[in-house]
């Protein structure tokens with residue numbers, strides 16, 4: 001089953017995978033996810049050459065979520081292409097790409113296009129932590145220029161990892177760009193960029209890079225993820241599927257995202273906290289909710305969030 005098939009699948013088939021960047025930098029980590037009850041695995045966002053990332057500490061868990069300024073540490077695109085080549089699994093592997101320039105994004109996608117990988121590629125337009133680089137996802141012209149250039153040559157299934165948007169006009173503007181391109185899916189949302197966590201006891205920030213500013217994940221951001229999934233479902237062509245990401249730590253959270261229109265659900269912070277065993281818990285909890293409500297498959301309730309009754 002490819003994630004594309006899972007994304008469109010009718011049956012309940014393990015709709016949970018890891019968000020890019022969490023528990024996925026090395027082959028050993030990705031194998032643990034494949035061996036768990038996850039429906040597939042997403043690679044750490046890859047750059048053309050490997051990167052050490054930002055100085056440590058660069059990740060911190062709080063009671064309600066997490067803050068990170070990893071800085072795109074990864075083994076480089078060739079490592080992940082080789083991993084995919086060498087790993088025989090019937091679960092889909094989603095290859096995440098995050099160049100630090102448009103030129104690098106195009107070079108990476110050209111490499112994927114000429115490789116014999118035919119699974120899903122996810123172009124990350126929303127890394128908030130590359131020092132000195134703005135998020136492409138907040139620059140409408142950059143999104144447009146990138147997609148126009150990519151679809152000159154890229155013919156394989158492509159998804160986009162988007163940053164959170166916070167204004168209805170932003171949803172309108174971005175959706176009208178995305179609807180012009182043959183995207184397989186969008187993944188909403190990435191972390192809420194450049195938040196700050198303070199330790200009142202030590203009177204200090206909790207991560208080293210960028211003065212302590214970093215992407216916020218976890219329970220804090222669930223309402224933002226629900227809104228972005230709902231808003232894009234209401235605006236995007238139906239053939240553009242949606243991976244819902246952000247703030248999911250229980251089966252109920254996942255049920256809510258699917259109700260807003262998510263085809264499958266990704267988890268980051270809760271995976272970092274609990275490890276790959278979390279996938280079994282989430283599956284069990286979601287199945288129990290479906291059972292209690294008499295739903296057999298995700299499409300029985302996907303996108304069916306009601307207006308206020």
Ligand SMILES: O=C(O)c1[nH]c(=O)[nH]c(=O)c1Cl
Pocket residue numbers: 021045068069070071072073098124126127128129130190191215
């Ligand atoms: O700092 C990171 O590596 C990072 N951290 C995030 O929260 N989202 C991203 O897309 C990336 Cl690329």
